[in-house]
């Protein structure tokens with residue numbers, strides 16, 4: 664991989680990179696398509712990174728349809744798939760980690776201790792190996808991409824982070840590899856995240872600015888779904904990920920909800936557009 668990256672850089676070509684954990688779906692492929700428009704070569708990686716999973720999380724059950732993933736990436740004409748094995752990323756005696764402080768402690772970081780340390784560490788290693796000019800991430804994982812941006816800034820990494828919109832099913836459920844865990848009834852229940860965000864969007868369109876009002880609107884929808892256990896439903900500043908009392912600048916409505924075996928996350932971006940607020944689910 665390093666040889667290929669060096670070759671491409673020597674030839675003044677623009678390397679695009681899409682890191683994934685596999686079990687690819689249209690959300691991942693949208694990142695690949697965007698990268699293909701802007702870069703050549705485009706490399707994808709599949710690495711199911713154990714350090715970002717907690718001891719009681721779903722690492723052992725995470726779907727691994729490698730053959731199907733390779734077919735999808737070939738059809739999308741990526742120029743290469745980086746498929747490192749565990750010992751390549753974490754050789755015996757591995758002991759250096761990247762910790763983005765502050766941002767990693769809240770929300771997803773609080774619910775999943777050590778998660779973002781694992782993410783930042785593996786992304787750092789992948790960047791170092793693939794040497795991308797542009798790296799593509801989904802807004803689906805809004806806090807993750809904010810943390811990667813902070814790492815890039817703090818460590819002077821020479822890569823531009825491109826944030827891509829959330830890809831959804833027809834009924835609004837954000838695509839996720841973890842949707843595979845949902846049974847038929849749970850799958851129907853899982854639209855509750857999108858419906859809650861829509862309720863908040865309606866409040867915003869009607870002029871609401873108070874976070875409590877938006878949270879109440881989301882809470883009402885979430886409470887209506889007996890299969891859903893809310894982990895958090897918050898309105899935060901898009902830069903600091905600290906809770907805001909009123910939405911006056913770029914913010915996120917963030918949701919984490921457990922449905923059956925699946926812990927699902929989703930979000931809505933809220934940003935000022937002239938005098939009004941624009942909400943993008």
Ligand code: AMP
Nearest residue numbers: 683684685690800801803804829830838
């Ligand atoms: P993962 O394989 O879950 O680590 O995800 C790899 C990349 O795909 C991350 O940058 C995710 O944010 C992105 N991604 C996952 N699901 C979606 C989605 N529904 N829409 C857009 N991007 C996504």
